[in-house]
Amino acid sequence: MKKLINAPEDVLIESLRGVQAAHPELRVDFDNRVIYRGTPKADGKVALISGGGSGHEPLHGGFVGLGMLDAACAGEVFTSPTPDQMQAATLEVNRGAGVLHIVKNYTGDVMNFEMAAELAAADGVEVATVVTDDDVAVQDSTWTAGRRGVGVTVLLEKIVGAAAEEGRDLAAVKAVAEKVEAGGRSMGMALTSCTVPAAGKPTFDLPDDQMEIGIGIHGEPGRHRVPLAPASEIAEQLVEPILADLDFTGAPAIVMLNGMGGSPLIELYLMYGEVARILEAKGVQVARSLVGNYITSLDMAGCSVTLLRADDELLGLWDAPVSTPGLRWGL
Amino acid sequence: MSDTLTIDRLIEWLRAFDAEIAQQRSWLTELDSAIGDADHGANMARGMDAVVAKLDAGHPETVDELFKAVGMTLVGSVGGASGPLYGTFFLRMGMAAGAVPSLDGAALAAALRAGLDGIVARGKAEAGDKTMFDALAPGLDALDAALASGSSLADAARAAADAALAGRDATESLVARKGRASYLGERSAGHLDPGAASSAIMLETLAGTVSRT
Numbered sequence: 001m002k003k004l005i006n007a008p009e010d011v012l013i014e015s016l017r018g019v020q021a022a023h024p025e026l027r028v029d030f031d032n033r034v035i036y037r038g039t040p041k042a043d044g045k046v047a048l049i050s051g052g053g054s055g056h057e058p059l060h061g062g063f064v065g066l067g068m069l070d071a072a073c074a075g076e077v078f079t080s081p082t083p084d085q086m087q088a089a090t091l092e093v094n095r096g097a098g099v100l101h102i103v104k105n106y107t108g109d110v111m112n113f114e115m116a117a118e119l120a121a122a123d124g125v126e127v128a129t130v131v132t133d134d135d136v137a138v139q140d141s142t143w144t145a146g147r148r149g150v151g152v153t154v155l156l157e158k159i160v161g162a163a164a165e166e167g168r169d170l171a172a173v174k175a176v177a178e179k180v181e182a183g184g185r186s187m188g189m190a191l192t193s194c195t196v197p198a199a200g201k202p203t204f205d206l207p208d209d210q211m212e213i214g215i216g217i218h219g220e221p222g223r224h225r226v227p228l229a230p231a232s233e234i235a236e237q238l239v240e241p242i243l244a245d246l247d248f249t250g251a252p253a254i255v256m257l258n259g260m261g262g263s264p265l266i267e268l269y270l271m272y273g274e275v276a277r278i279l280e281a282k283g284v285q286v287a288r289s290l291v292g293n294y295i296t297s298l299d300m301a302g303c304s305v306t307l308l309r310a311d312d313e314l315l316g317l318w319d320a321p322v323s324t325p326g327l328r329w330g331l
Numbered sequence: 332m333s334d335t336l337t338i339d340r341l342i343e344w345l346r347a348f349d350a351e352i353a354q355q356r357s358w359l360t361e362l363d364s365a366i367g368d369a370d371h372g373a374n375m376a377r378g379m380d381a382v383v384a385k386l387d388a389g390h391p392e393t394v395d396e397l398f399k400a401v402g403m404t405l406v407g408s409v410g411g412a413s414g415p416l417y418g419t420f421f422l423r424m425g426m427a428a429g430a431v432p433s434l435d436g437a438a439l440a441a442a443l444r445a446g447l448d449g450i451v452a453r454g455k456a457e458a459g460d461k462t463m464f465d466a467l468a469p470g471l472d473a474l475d476a477a478l479a480s481g482s483s484l485a486d487a488a489r490a491a492a493d494a495a496l497a498g499r500d501a502t503e504s505l506v507a508r509k510g511r512a513s514y515l516g517e518r519s520a521g522h523l524d525p526g527a528a529s530s531a532i533m534l535e536t537l538a539g540t541v542s543r544t
Contacts, residue, residue, distance in 0.1 A: 053368075053410075076377075078368045079410040107510045108412035111453055115406065115415055138514050145513045198373045203364050218368040220514055 001200045003299075008197040012054050012076055019061060023325055026064055032088045033074045033081065035061040040093065041070060046164040046173045047093035050102035050157060051086060052109055053078040055196070056217055058326030059154060059295045065324035068161035069102075077196055077298070078218045080108035086116030090125055098126035098170035100177065102157060104149030105133035106218075128170050130177035132156060134184040134306065136245045137214030137223050148216045151258050151306030152184030154294045155318075158327060162320035176317070180308065185242045188304030189234060190215040190222065192262060194297050213237055217260075217297045231267075235274035238305045243282055248307055252287030252315060255279065256306040261296035263303055268292065271303055279307075288318055294326065334484040337433040338397060340540060342386055345401060347536040349379035355532060362525040366512040370411060371525040378409035378417065394434055398425030398442075412510055413526065416450050416463065423449030436484040440474050447471055454509065461505040461512060461519065463526035470495030470534045485542045492531070492538035499523060499531040 005011050012033065019035060020028040027036045034051075041047065050060045051073030060072035070093040075081035090099045099120070103113045110131060117127045132149030156177055163176040190212040193202035196219065203219035206212060211234070212222035229237070242248075257272040259265070272291045279286055287310060295304075310318070321330035336344075352359070352375045360372030382404045391397045398421045406418030427445030428434060434442060447467050456462040473494035477487035500523070507519035510526070 075410045076370070076374070079370050079374055080412070080414070082407050082410050082414055084407045106412075107454070108410065108414070111412060111415035112410070139516065145509055145511070148514060196369050199360055199364065199369045203369045216511075216514060218511065220366075220368055220511060221518065223514075223516065223518070 001195055001197070003195070003197060005197055008200070011197045012074060015054070016074065019325075026325075029088070032085045034085055034089045034092075035064045035072045035074065036089075036092065037064055037066070037070055041095060041165070043095045044097050045095050045167055046097045046170050047071075047095055047099045048102060048157070048161055048164055049073065049086065049089045049093055049099060050153070051075065051081045051089070052104055052106075053080055053218070055298045056295050058293070060157070062326030063154070063157050063324050065322070067165050067320060067322035068157050068324050068327065077198065080106065080112045083112050083115035083119055086113060087119040087123070090116065090120040090127060091123060094125045098128065100160065100164070100170065100173055101127060101129040102153065102160070102177070103129055103131045104153055105131050105146055106148065107145050126170060128174040130156070130160075130174060130181055132181050132184070134181070134186045135216060136185050136187050136241045137216075150188065150217055151186040151256055151295055151304050152181065152308060154258070154290075155184060155254055155256060155306065155308050156180040158322060159314055159317045161322070162317040165320065176313075180314065183246070183309035184306060185246050186304055186306040187238045187241050188215050188217070188260065188302065189213045189238060190260060190297075190300050190302035191228075192301040194219040194261070194300035196298065211302070215297075215300075215302065217295060219297055219300065231271055232274050235271060235278055235305075238303075239275055239278045239282075242305065242307050243284070246309065248284045248309055249282070251285070252310045253279070253284050254288045254290070254308040254310050254314070254318060255286050256290040256294065258295055258304045258306065259293040260300040260302040260304065261293060262299045262301035265292065268303060275305055287315055335433045335435050336439060336484075336541065338390070338392060338394065341394065341397060341434070342390060344537050344540040345379075345386065346383055347540050348533055349383045351532050351536050352376050352379045352529065355528075359525050359529055362523050362528055365522040366507065366515055366519045367525060368511055371413065371529065374409045374411050374413055375417075375529050378405045378414065381405075381408040393430040393432060394428040394442075395425040395430050398422065398428060401425075412454070413529070416454050416526070419449040419453045420446035436478050436487060439484070440471070440478055443471050443474065456509050459505060460509040461502050461507040461524045461527070462509050463524070463530040465502050465505070465524065466495040466498040466527035466530040467534070469498040470531070485538075488534075488538040488541040492535040495531040495534040499527040502527045
C-alpha cells in the first residue's frame with residue numbers, strides 16, 4: 001500500500017484537521033467528526049445534514065456551505081457515521097424550521113440515520129429524511145437492500161440546498177428532494193479496485209485486461225466483469241442501462257460525469273464527450289453538465305454517469321449561488 | 332460449575348468476545364472484502380475495544396445497566412450496519428434482563444432472544460437472507476431446546492455455539508438479500524457472511540465463558 005498517510009487509524013481525524021486548516025470558513029467538530037458552516041444560516045430556514053462513510057470526498061464535507069449542506073457527519077472510511085454524531089449535528093444546525101437528513105441507501109447509513117432521527121425527535125427537533133437510491137446496476141427488489149445511493153446525492157444536495165436557502169418550509173424542501181431522487185439514475189464502472197487504508201491491500205483483484213461494470217462507491221465488486229473496452233464502448237455500457245431504466249427525453253437533463261478518484265480529468269472529459277455524443281443520438285437534451293471527482297471511492301480508477309430528469313424549477317435551483325469547497329458558482 | 336452468570340462472568344464473556352474479535356479481525360475483514368466493503372473486522376474490533384475500555388473504567392452492578400452501556404458504546408463506536416445491529420442487540424438484552432445482579436439459564440436465553448428480536452426489528456432480516464440472523468437464530472433455538480430438555484447451562488451454551496457455527500457455515504451457499512452483499516446478487520454465494528461469522532464468535536465465547544468454572 002502506497003498512500004499519503006501517517007498511520008491507517010489516523011487517516012480520518014488527520015484529514016479533518018487538513019479540512020479545517022484549508023477552509024477557515026468551515027468549522028470542524030473533531031470530537032463528533034462533523035463539518036459545519038462557520039456562519040450558520042439564518043433562523044427560520046430548514047437545515048440540511050448528510051453524512052456517510054469517508055473516502056468519497058468531496059462528498060459530503062466538501063459540500064458544506066452556502067447553498068448546500070449545513071453539516072456533514074464523517075464516518076470511518078466506507079463506514080456509516082454513528083447516531084450520536086448525527087444527533088449532535090441535527091441539534092446544532094436546527095434553526096427552528098426542522099432538519100432534512102440526506103441519506104444514501106446503504107443498510108448501515110439508513111439504520112444509523114433512523115436511530116438519529118428517533119433521538120432528535122425525542123429532543124423536539126422536526127426531522128424529515130430523503131434516501132437516495134439511483135444506482136441502476138442494482139436490481140430494485142423488495143428482497144434486497146435496494147438500489148445504492150450514488151451520484152444523484154451530489155445533485156440533490158446542490159438543488160435541495162438552494163431550495164432551503166430560499167426559505168421554503170420542511171415539507172416543500174423534502175418535496176424537492178423527492179423530485180430529484182425520483183428523476184435521477186446512475187451507473188458506474190471500475191478500471192481498478194481501491195485500497196482501504198485499514199485493510200492495506202486492494203479490496204478486489206482486477207486483471208489488467210478486465211473491468212468491473214456496475215460498481216458502487218465502496219470498492220464492492222460490480223455485477224459484471226468484462227474485457228476492457230475502448231471509452232466509446234464503456235460509455236455505451238454506462239448510458240444504456242440508465243436510459244433503459246427511465247425515459248430522459250422530453251425534459252432538460254443535468255448530466256454528471258464523475259471520477260471515482262483515480263482517473264485523471266483528461267480521461268473524464270474524454271468520457272464525457274462520449275456520453276454527450278450518445279445522449280444526443282438518443283434525443284436527450286443536456287441542459288447542464290458537471291465533470292470531475294465529486295463522489296469518489298478512494299483511489300479507484302473509473303467513472304460513473306448520473307442523469308437527472310430536470311425541469312425549470314430544478315434548473316433554477318441548480319443555477320442558484322453555491323459556495324462550498326467542492327462546488328462554487330453564481331457568486 | 333454454576334448455572335448462574337453473575338455480572339463478573341458476563342463481563343468475562345464480553346472481554347473474551349473482544350479478545351477473539353481482535354484475534355479474528357483480519358479474517359472477518361477478509362470475509363467482508365469478498366462480498367462487502369472490507370471493514371467488518373476493523374469496526375467490530377474498534378467497538379469491542381471501546382466496550383472493554385469502558386468496563387475497565389468501572390462497571391454497573393445490574394445486568395440491564397451493563398448491557399445498556401455495552402449497546403450504547405457499540406452504537407456510538409462501530410458505525411456501519413453492525414453498530415446499530417449489535418448495539419440494538421445488547422440494548423434489548425438489557426431491557427429484557429432487568430435490574431438483576433445475575434442471569435440464570437432461562438433469563439439468559441430470554442435476554443438473548445429479546446436481543447435477536449431487536450436485530451430483526453432494526454434490520455428486517457429473515458432466515459436465509461445471509462446475515463447475522465442465520466447464525467444467531469439457530470444458536471438461540473439450540474439454547475432454548477437444550478435448556479428445555481434439562482441440559483446444564485454449560486451444555487446448552489455449547490449447543491448454541493455449535494448451532495451458530497453450523498448456521499454460519501450454511502451462509503456460504505446463500506445469495507445475500509440484505510446489506511451490501513445483496514448488491515452482488517448471485518455473486519454473493521460461495522462466501523461466508525461476515526456478520527454471521529462475528530455472531531458465531533459471540534456465542535462461541537459465551538460457551539467458553541460459561542464452561543469455565
